[in-house]
Amino acid sequence: DADVTQTPRNRITKTGKRIMLECSQTKGHDRMYWYRQDPGLGLRLIYYSFDVKDINKGEISDGYSVSRQAQAKFSLSLESAIPNQTALYFCATSDSQDGSYQPQHFGDGTRLSIL
């Protein structure tokens, strides 16, 4: 079983719809992240959370919101989807111990298309 699980894996929806992407992890990590990836742009951070009570905006948080329901669960919502939010979305986790030196571990990704 995957350590970091994202659902759904693929989603096609229409402009204006509300969408939730879910992430759960069994790694026991405190830190969780949401990224989007667009061709040629690399990974860009949307939101991150260092524990259940901690939520922080990343570089491209506009149009997105998150919820950290538990240590193991971190969901990303698009309140009113627009076509330029079409992208590949990744959830990631990392260990807080010696945090600066810990790598991130990624889920399989969610391919989201907004028509």
Next chain:
Amino acid sequence: RKEVEQDPGPFNVPEGATVAFNCTYSNSASQSFFWYRQDCRKEPKLLMSVYSSGNEDGRFTAQLNRASQYISLLIRDSKLSDSATYLCVVKTGGFKTIFGAGTRLFVKA
């Protein structure tokens, strides 16, 4: 200037070749460095951390040059299965992690 820059490639090499990628970073306070591998439409996977003294893992060697602010990845005896995009990752204290856009490698028979 981007905080982390990589040559996008693609690098096209024959099996058995040695290939090297460089990655430059702009923040001299950067603390930790990694190389990830990403296959098409898949998640990035950690390939190796990069240590100050350089480190090797089988056919892969990573180097860090703090003075010139770059890291490198050397792949020896390339295999077809090495074909992927290689992402350079730089962490600058606390939470900030910057991913390069990646270098594409194609290894041909």
